[in-house]
Amino acid sequence: METKTINIKINGKNKQINSCMTIAELMTKLDINIKLIAIALNGVVIRRLDLDKVQIYPKDEIEIVRAVGGG
Amino acid sequence: METFANPCLTLLTDSTRYGELDFDLIEGAIEGGVDMIQLREPAFTESKVIKTGNLIKEITKNKALFIFNGNPKIAHKINADGVQLPESRIDTVAADIPKGLLIGRSIHSKTTALKSEKAGTDFLIAGTLFKSNSHLEIDPSGLSLISTLCKVLRTPILGIGGINADNAESVIKAGAHGIAVISSIWSASNPKDAAKTLKQKLVVN
Numbered sequence: 001m002e003t004k005t006i007n008i009k010i011n012g013k014n015k016q017i018n019s020c021m022t023i024a025e026l027m028t029k030l031d032i033n034i035k036l037i038a039i040a041l042n043g044v045v046i047r048r049l050d051l052d053k054v055q056i057y058p059k060d061e062i063e064i065v066r067a068v069g070g071g
Numbered sequence: 072m073e074t075f076a077n078p079c080l081t082l083l084t085d086s087t088r089y090g091e092l093d094f095d096l097i098e099g100a101i102e103g104g105v106d107m108i109q110l111r112e113p114a115f116t117e118s119k120v121i122k123t124g125n126l127i128k129e130i131t132k133n134k135a136l137f138i139f140n141g142n143p144k145i146a147h148k149i150n151a152d153g154v155q156l157p158e159s160r161i162d163t164v165a166a167d168i169p170k171g172l173l174i175g176r177s178i179h180s181k182t183t184a185l186k187s188e189k190a191g192t193d194f195l196i197a198g199t200l201f202k203s204n205s206h207l208e209i210d211p212s213g214l215s216l217i218s219t220l221c222k223v224l225r226t227p228i229l230g231i232g233g234i235n236a237d238n239a240e241s242v243i244k245a246g247a248h249g250i251a252v253i254s255s256i257w258s259a260s261n262p263k264d265a266a267k268t269l270k271q272k273l274v275v276n
Contacts, residue, residue: 035093035094035095035096036091036092036093036094037091038119038122038123038125038126040122045121045122045125045126047126047129048094048126048129048130049129063122065118065119065122065123066091067086067091067092067094067112067119067123067126068086068087068090068091068092069086069087069112069113069114069115
């Protein structure tokens with residue numbers, strides 16, 4: 001069966017990802033350690049407890065914030 | 072408003088020295104006994120402060136105080152429990168600070184400590200007590216700073232600067248209400264255990 005994809009933005013850049021992914025799953029796929037970042041979905045910071053519950057929808061804008069000075 | 076713990080173990084962040092803030096480490100340190108987390112990241116943009124502050128607020132909720140070290144307006148914006156002001160902001164009086172925020176002030180001398188109390192403060196962080204990795208250029212004041220301040224102030228005092236499990240107890244014995252640390256927890260092989268050990272040292276019989 002063909003996997004459906006959706007278009008989203010990550011840190012302002014267009015990105016195509018598989019549909020039905022949670023934020024935690026996306027971070028795993030991107031090889032990003034969720035204990036070191038803050039993630040905002042459409043401008044709202046997602047609670048750490050919710051990262052594996054919140055589903056990503058088409059056109060969502062995700063901001064990955066590294067909690068370190070600069071950048 | 073959350074309550075100010077006695078004794079109070081405070082952990083400051085320092086991503087410049089220890090790299091990206093590890094939120095799991097912060098969570099573990101609170102489980103180990105940290106009572107106050109201070110977000111001290113002068114290099115962060117306001118947007119970064121807001122986003123990381125939101126997470127720290129979530130982690131600390133009902134477990135520890137969350138203090139933003141910086142601009143009181145931003146502290147209010149991120150729903151911090153309080154704000155920590157540097158010694159150079161001695162002219163910022165309590166009336167200038169959004170209501171509901173605890174006010175902490177960093178001080179290095181008896182003179183500024185007395186001025187701070189007049190300007191309005193809920194707690195003071197006094198140092199540098201011992202040789203510190205964060206301020207290698209500064210000659211430490213030693214415990215005499217704490218004992219001197221305790222004689223003239225009513226405000227709770229937390230010692231800072233080079234405090235570790237070996238000297239934490241001496242800071243309390245000198246009269247401090249608690250301690251504030253960075254490297255003793257951030258560079259520990261087991262930060263949760265390090266927090267637990269430090270907390271035990273603060274309970275002086």
